Amino acid sequence: MNHILKFNLNGEAVEVAVKSNEKLLDVLRDKLGAVSAKFGCGVAECGACTVLIDDLSVRSCITFAVEVEGKSVVTLEGLQADGPTKIQKAFIKHNAFQCGFCAPGFIMSATELISKNPSPNEEEMRHALAGNLCRCTGYQNIVDAMNEVAEDNKGGVK
């Protein structure tokens, strides 16, 4: 079955022809050029494909594209419309990634966490990011960067 799918991608209305069995990840990457979301496993296990759908982090690799009809989808490209976010700045400062392939997914998950809980304690933060796999870093710099964001948010600085 074919559909003309309409949704909001990174703040802009988009329209794209899709089949029912197309995956959101593939449609974003191959048809709409939003390539920040990555293919890592295809079965919701690694988090590399994480995007925000109506502000919630979702695994785009196991989402049918047709499911986002009328919704708002944000990828890393759209997150930084006004320049790098506070989380991104902290990740840069702390050399949070090595190969960087997991970075978009981590940033999307971290963004959702901070929007719900601006200053999580370290264990809350780890729990929230546990679905994002990174093979390179051992996670330490990601933790350090996130702790800095949480600490900073406690001070009420936005």
Next chain:
Amino acid sequence: MDNFRYIKPSTVDEAISSKREYGKKANFLLGGTDLFIAMDKGVITPEVVIDLKGIKTLKYLEEKDGAIFIGAAVTWTELIESEIIKKMVPALWEAADLVASVGVRNTATLVGNLCNAVPSLESGAPLYVRDAVVFLEGKDGKREVSVKDFFTGVKRTVLKDDELMTGLKIPVVKEFGEVYIKMGRYEGEDLAQAGVSVFVDKNNNYKISLSAVAVTPVRATKAEDFLKGKKLTDELAAEAAELALEAIAPISDIRSSKEYRIHMCRIMVKRGLIASVSRMETGVPALSTRLI
């Protein structure tokens, strides 16, 4: 994965009539975290997918008439964020918090978990100890089924071809303690190799349920009867744990040997009993404390 017909009804009736029309060729879709993967791997090949997320009446989570009502479209994240669940069904809350990862929990549902009916399902044990009741609706009308009667085997339930689960209810209880303990290979995301829920109330009624160690979740009634009316001691907990093992029939697989599953169930039931009583009496251990 082959192309399919995607329909998104806005009422339960429409959903049922579609399902009736296509029967086994159609599958309901909630979060899709089980369905999508089964389709992608070619395990199932539905010609029609009926997305239930357009049905507004399936999204409810409330306490009324002595029970907590949870609609089919309620996600694990919504359960975790609900004060009702946290306070009134803490074992379910603990289980919810251990399902997969945030990115999965944001779309995956409790009802999808039940309908998928794999032995390792997280929701089984905590709902068993609370004698939850699920709501099924089909062309012949509505029926209520105790969750304990819902599963008939691995990936098998009493759901008829044209039936869908619209939600469930969990009776409200007062002055109790309960826990859910998950055995995974590590603290990161894992499918349960065993799950244990224990419930106790102030009259020393105990309920014990284990999942992932038999084809369906089970209640350890022998252990429950043994403890009934008794004030828990460490020795009683150990004895009850031994009895609880009679209710299970675990297998060996790549995740764990049968022997280790049994070993762990013994420990989990014992620690679960002690923790439930302690939680009832003093409020500790706090929710999400890792007991193993």
Next chain:
Amino acid sequence: MKENLKVVGHDAVRLDIVEKVLGAAEYTDDIAFGPNLLHMAILGSPYAHAEILSIDTSEAKKLPGVKAVITGEDYPEKFGLYLKDKSIFPVDRVRQVGEQVAGVVATSYEIARNATKLIKVEYKELPVILDPYDSIAEGAILIHPDLGNYVIEPWLEAQPGTNIGHLRRIRKGDIDKGFAEAETIVEGEYHIPHVAHTCIETHISVSKFSLDGRLTMWNSTQSPHTQRNIMAVALGMNHKDVRVIAPPIGGGFGGKAGISMEVMAAAGAKSCPGHPVKLRWTREEEFYNSSQRTGLRNKVKIGFKKNGKIIAFKHEMFWDVGASAEYGSNVVNATGFSATGPYYIPNVYIDSKACYTNNPTCSAYRGFGYSEFSFGIESTMDKAAKIMGIDAVELRRINAIKEGEGVAYDVPMNPNGLIECIDKVAEEIGWGIEEKSDDPNKIIAKGFASVWKAPAMPANESSSAFIKFSEDGSINVMVSGMELGQGLLTVMGKIAAEVLGLTLDKVRVELPDTDRNPYEWQTVASHVTWSCGNAVKRAAIDARDKILDIVQRAHFIDKSQLYLEDNGVKCTTQDSFYIPFSDFVITGIQTEHNTWVGGPILGSGMFMPEYTNAMVDPKTGLGGHPMVHYTVGAGAVKVEIDKETGRMKVLKMAEAFDLGKAINPDLSKDQINGGFVQGLGTAMWEQCIFDEKGKMLNDGFTDYKIPTIVDVPRDMNPILVEVPQPDGPYGARGHSEHTMIPVMPAIANAVANGLSVRIVDVPVTAEKIAMRMNDPKYKEEM
């Protein structure tokens, strides 16, 4: 060696972090190839060992959208890095589950994949070998009956007529006499299963034959030049007509070294000239059909004198290299030379055997075999310490190899800070201090290991570099060392900046493109900081010489009085003299006669170690100089274990490595943290599990568990030790792989120290701990 360094040795933000955090880094799969792009899918063998009787592709070819179907018929030749035993597509037999039997190129991946299901292959099953002991058993079926006819590096010792792809022996001193003189002899037998790299980015290649016959490949690779070489030779093309571009890579860890699936993409592309053809592994294919880490069964026997000194050491290693030894043979070789650990030992006997099995092919994996063999050595060392009543850390100090002492192949050891590493780790972990858990069910224990590793490479491996200036005085550094995440770009940039007096913001280091960037053997073996770094340093010195020469000619100041600083040229005798690079590096300097001196500044540099020699005596392993140097280090963990459940948490880790000189200390510490956690995965959870027919039962993250952010220690302590490497840039030597090596034995030693149970087969799972705790078979006396 006190230099006043401005950039090298100071922390900096990685040169590639901004593009990665902003999502600007274009990995291979992110590049837009336009509507001409075709997709490829592979049909993998369902059998681990079988003859191919026939392949019928007719139905597949008929499927609309299919452009080409490729089988071994089109590609009879074998390829490989060191031992050409691998088929592009096999003709006669398959040797592992998942081995590519045919490939389909089509207009979409879906069509290509559906077409693979239409290919009919008739097989005749053969007996399956999954264990190295079975591989070498009398009467075992030969997995490579043609081994004797394969093209092979001269320093490899294949054993035709057996399943042994390579045998490396060391016979140093007199082993029998050594054991006869030993006061205490301690033995152990160990097992390491296959594990997988699991880069988060799976392998991907986009290959294109242009209509005029040029081959261009965009590969997620650690080895662009090596791949170009193998492709050019295999296809009989000129090297200049093969171009390998290496976009940013989503993890390598050795798994993307050499060449594997890229040959299939090229084969697909050859059938469809003018079209880029994309082949991207699924996660399952990544497990089966890239490579895995070698499995190992080994027997360690160590003889000690009364004072704890090792007098004799015997190590038999039976490597499970899987279906091909094209790369794994070098793991076997390198470890054959080094499987003593970082100890001075007068009498050494090592047998290192590459045993073919029908498990997935193994190649390089961070640590290159050293993790596997160190588990047995370091476990045995701990056992020995207890038997002799010597503290485990002290036993390692006693035997630590010193500069000038002979290594296993009897060449003097390089300068090293092993004792300093051992002491610093012991101090950080609180060695000797007993700690108690707050939870009565739990105990706290510590475990220790010391390790070494040398880069494993051909004796004549080499690197080269170009540096070119632009109008504003900024530079592009062109190397073919690959940024894998280890920080290569930053390290190379800093070396160039240091020599040229540049600030880092003026430096860009380019990812490899074999058309544009000069030669590099490959980015493996933790050797590029040293080798490529030397080339970059020489290129920078070359550019500096040209700059000084121009200024001398234009300003009549002697070169010896000029130096580079603050993005320009300064003079030691005239404080006010300063010419910014932007004034002249392209345009030259205008003289008083209005003529011009100079021209665009370029530098080039090359490096090759000129003292290495791989041609040892095959009977003794002596007589050559196969390794350039060893990097040494130590690691320790503090764990908390539940005595009932066996569940273990690593509370704290400390690891120290002597990296000669930290070009960027922060990034070096990041390597330690990352490598430790990768090691932790292999120590506690990871292993490839196969059924009796060689099918992998956990070919996804559902059951192949790699550490998540909640599973790692909260207290991570990376420590850097700097005893300079005489021939390293600024004294640097590599240390990225090494960080994994101590973890498996440190974990097993901690468990033995805490619970008196010796786990000899990793991973050290909760189940093993709990179920063996009271089993006398596994008891280790305290």
